Amino acid sequence: MTTGRPSLPALFTRRGVPLWRDVQVLQWAAQIVSAIIVIGFLAFFASNVLRAAQVRGLSLGYDFLDLTAGFDLPEGIEYTPADSFGRAFLVGLVNTAKVAMVGIVLATILGTITALARLSSNWLVSKIASVYIETVRNIPLLVQLFFWYFAIFQQLPSVQDSITWPGPMYLSQRGLYTVAPVTTESFGTWMAFVAAGIVLALALRSMLLRHQMQTGRDTHYGLVALVVLIGMPLAGWFLVGEVPLVTDDPVMGEFNFTGGLRLTPEFAALLTGLVIYTGAFTAEVVRAGIQAVSRGQFDAARAVGLSSSQTLRLVVLPQALRVIIPPLISQYLNLTKNSSLAIAIGYADVFFIGKTIINQAGRAVPVFSMVMAVYLCASLTTSVVMNIYNRRIQLVER
């Protein structure tokens, strides 16, 4: 190349190739240019938002978060209308976290059971699972939430005619009221017994397990650990003197129950909707993962004499998890993001309270930026945690 173009100044050549034909230079240039373009566009949009906000008199500051909110919220952590907008937002944040975390756990359990049912050789069980999956996946979540809230939970008996279950538990369209545990002074001492029980149980389990590995004799390590785990707190309960936990029963007042623990119908409807909807998708993810394990693994497990539950637990699931986890992460993210549909049925999640703040404080841009940041952080956190787990369960390939 250089011999062909001897007249070119050295400045424009590297390794004898003209700069505009040097792949490395071009690639770098393209990277830099696209970065500048992206930054330029972002800056353009940001300045546009600021300008529009200024022209239209929209305030962009976050000072309003300290102002008194003035509206009541149906549920969540300690809050009164005299608290600030910031506190109200925090209530929403906790409510979103609550429904997302409980929802993820329940959806995983439901999804796994459904997947196993669908793969079952029992025709009826397998068909029931398929019908559930196909029905639920093909109806929009919003419609399902309305169904659960208005057609199911609102049709429960009125609070005056609550269904009473032993406990006591009272079920009505105002929700489920039950006893709340209240700690007494001896609670701390009792917690020490609980902690000791857990530590002791873990230690015993690993010791006995090692013994079993060495001698080949069954040491019933699981059973022993369980007895210690339950026995220590039980012993502590009687040893600490005063009972560490007492109950606070819900009492029917003129209009509502007061005291006790309460599960609102809004929360129940949202949770039910999210779990059943996401459970169907999770089931398909789990089924795909199990089916990805080759037939030979089942046969091999059977050949060495493992029972079918041992096959599943020790051979199939560990391999299936490698396939299951990545798509499962996106199902968890979906559940978290879908929880914003709470606004339709009056569950006070972060989006619902955010919109109320926008209306009462008139600050659309700051509040929306906060709500978006919350969902972004929640999604990224879920994603990071699950990715770490994913890396841990990956089999070392040889």
Next chain:
Amino acid sequence: MKRLSLLVVLLSLLTLILSACGGEAQECPECPECPEAGECPECPECPAVAVVAAGGEILAAVKERGKVVCGSRTDLLGFGYLDEDGLNVGFDIDFCRAVATAVLGDPEAVEFVFLTAAERGPALQTGEIDLLSRNVTWTSSRDAQWGNFTVVLFYDGQGMIVRKDSGATTLDDLDGATVCVTTGTTTELNLADNFRGRGLDFSAVTFEDTASVYSAYEDGRCDAATSDKSQLAAIREGLAVPDDHYIMEVTMSKEPLTPAVPQGDDMWFDIVKTVAYTLINAEELGINSGNVDEMMTNDNPAIKRLLGVEGSFGQEDLGLDVDFAANVIRAVGNYGEIYDRYMGPDGDAFELPRGPNKLWTDGGLIYAPPLR
């Protein structure tokens, strides 16, 4: 070669953007042009110019579009709802039509945008709508943030609806009750204020959608529901057994329901106010949709002036036809006719005594400056 040309194109594009952005003072000597340009954030006078603009932009835009974009609702009997033929009707809807008739001469020249309580503020702030006529309560902070509130067309107060069998007749009877309310409303705040002020315990169940609020109330999720009394009267009619429900005598707040316009266009603000004053003055002068044509020959100079027969009350300055008032009254009637059409003794929606919404001459609060 392909990649090189792409590079050149990208580079020149970037240069364009950068030069446009970095131009600052030199590129942007005339500040009033800034809002369209979008790239001159440093221009100090721009916002000021935009805010104190003499106006006329909205009127020009409306005339070019041929329609007034009016924010309203379809879900409140009496104020904004659908009649048996599926047409948008109601007290608030008729005001939109009155403005459209005044500006464009056609009561049908309205493009309705139906908004929830939570959506209406931002819709007005961003200028998405020309007029917000959706039983909005005028408050000082909304006036500062949302837009300009024109003329109070309906004096309302917040009430409380309860089931008769609950036995509650005053707010104090509702200690510990669950109350359904629409989120993003003044009623939501007044509810908390009233109960806190009286030291009463309550829990609110809030929905964004008004229909959900009353559906939850009727199903029994709440012991009571709260809103403006006019709205409660409308809702009560729609419940399965209206007689099972009772609207308390208490008035929890002042709710002046007022149409509003976007900030920054004084001319449009004046036009909408003038239309409202016209409706009120027409009732005061006895002009209605039935007699408007014979009133043209009436000897009363105030009537002649209002109908555009002689003299002027500023129609030309506002860019309106001389006889716009006559057209408006012919199309939608005067203030009293609009009220009675929906909430009068033989009203389409429900009957609600005019009370404070009588004319000032009859002892009410409805009063308008003279048209001259």
